Amino acid sequence: MNYILFDDNSRGNLLPFTFIRPIADIRVGIITIREKWEYFLQNSTSTLTEPYLSDKFPMIKEDENTLINASIIPTEELVKKINSLKPNQSLISGETIIAYQISGNDIVDSEFLNEDMEEDSDSSVSEEILYYNEPITKLQNSWDIFHFNDEQIKADFQLLVKGKKSQPLSKTNTLIGDLSQIFIEQGAVIEGAMLNVTNGPIYIGQDAEVMEGALIRGSFALGKNAQVKMGAKIYGGTTVGPYSKVGGELNNVVIFGYSNKAHDGFFGNSVIGEWCNIGADSNTSNLKNTYDNVRLWNYPSQTFINTNLQFCGTMMGDHSKCGINTMYNTGTVIGVCANIFGSGYQRNFIPSYSWGGTSGLATYSSNKAIDVARRVWERRGLDFTEKDKKILDAVFQNTHQNRKLRF
Numbered sequence: 001m002n003y004i005l006f007d008d009n010s011r012g013n014l015l016p017f018t019f020i021r022p023i024a025d026i027r028v029g030i031i032t033i034r035e036k037w038e039y040f041l042q043n044s045t046s047t048l049t050e051p052y053l054s055d056k057f058p059m060i061k062e063d064e065n066t067l068i069n070a071s072i073i074p075t076e077e078l079v080k081k082i083n084s085l086k087p088n089q090s091l092i093s094g095e096t097i098i099a100y101q102i103s104g105n106d107i108v109d110s111e112f113l114n115e116d117m118e119e120d121s122d123s124s125v126s127e128e129i130l131y132y133n134e135p136i137t138k139l140q141n142s143w144d145i146f147h148f149n150d151e152q153i154k155a156d157f158q159l160l161v162k163g164k165k166s167q168p169l170s171k172t173n174t175l176i177g178d179l180s181q182i183f184i185e186q187g188a189v190i191e192g193a194m195l196n197v198t199n200g201p202i203y204i205g206q207d208a209e210v211m212e213g214a215l216i217r218g219s220f221a222l223g224k225n226a227q228v229k230m231g232a233k234i235y236g237g238t239t240v241g242p243y244s245k246v247g248g249e250l251n252n253v254v255i256f257g258y259s260n261k262a263h264d265g266f267f268g269n270s271v272i273g274e275w276c277n278i279g280a281d282s283n284t285s286n287l288k289n290t291y292d293n294v295r296l297w298n299y300p301s302q303t304f305i306n307t308n309l310q311f312c313g314t315m316m317g318d319h320s321k322c323g324i325n326t327m328y329n330t331g332t333v334i335g336v337c338a339n340i341f342g343s344g345y346q347r348n349f350i351p352s353y354s355w356g357g358t359s360g361l362a363t364y365s366s367n368k369a370i371d372v373a374r375r376v377w378e379r380r381g382l383d384f385t386e387k388d389k390k391i392l393d394a395v396f397q398n399t400h401q402n403r404k405l406r407f
Helices: 033-043 078-081 110-118 148-161 364-378 388-400
Strands: 002-006 044-047 064-067 088-093 096-103 128-131 174-176 183-184 193-198 202-203 216-219 221-223 238-240 249-257 268-272 293-297 303-306 313-314 332-334 354-357 361-363
Touching: 002 033, 033 148, 044 202, 064 078, 078 096, 088 193, 148 183, 148 202, 148 221, 148 238, 148 249, 364 388
Parallel strands: 002 044, 002 064, 088 128, 174 193, 183 202, 193 216, 202 221, 221 238, 238 249, 249 268, 268 313, 313 332
Antiparallel strands: 064 096, 088 096, 293 303, 354 361
């Protein structure tokens, strides 16, 4: 069977993290949503997403296809149900399309999915609808990424360590809890750290490093070639994606990968995309002094909406950076390729390609931002391709109106 992961109409609510990637490539837990589906399906997947992303994330169509909602987290039971679908059958939970089988000729584009699947699911999706009555985990809003991260680390841990043997834990470390709840991949180094797995597992990826003096509470995931700096304080529900560096204090933070928060400063209940850099002693508030629920910028409605959460920090889109001692208000959203600096609390919404801070924001030239992105990729031995450039150019054009907003 050919499997295609499609972006549903949650995509807009998941911005800024879906500006440069499909929903399937969001990291929540240890691995991305795509990697979870491919583990359970035992098969590769392609993507049905926005046209400007399709060159980099192409869709592969065959005569018979199973389309799966990429915003839904797979489980073994759910995958069994999907694999039992017959041609022209769809699987639905409430009003949400989970999956359906369709011929390649009937797959049109992302507009077809958003309109026919979500608004008029009886008309053209399939001839027969089946209902899935078990609970599902679905990413509906950007804050769901950190909100679900603790449970997803625990679920991914069970998948990734099954049938494998961990490297031994060096005696220079202090472990609190059951040794079976820590897994160390080949090439990883941990010396002189305090590790508490009482409330959740700790996963250390291939060739990663935890330096001396680090204090880590599970659940925690450290990706391939990532690094925890000396004296870091990390609380549960935190993921540090591959090739990232972290220091200071983190609590329930998801870092997708290739990003650095390498110095002192606090980030909590936050999500950081790829290729971001956080200046030394930068901090984010994740709780209002009034203890009110946090409101967060929502791209589809172009206004701030209630998260119904008391704790919510910063959502930083890919390729964004900030200078030293940057202070973020509770519930701050930062777009793609923003460069932020200056004293005082930053505004709660910083559009993509913004340059400046509390004293005012100017437009960051897309050519300059792309030059920086190219240099950053080259430092990691990666090629910044024409496809990547076209995506960032498209984001610049698509976010033009946001840079005109005044609050």
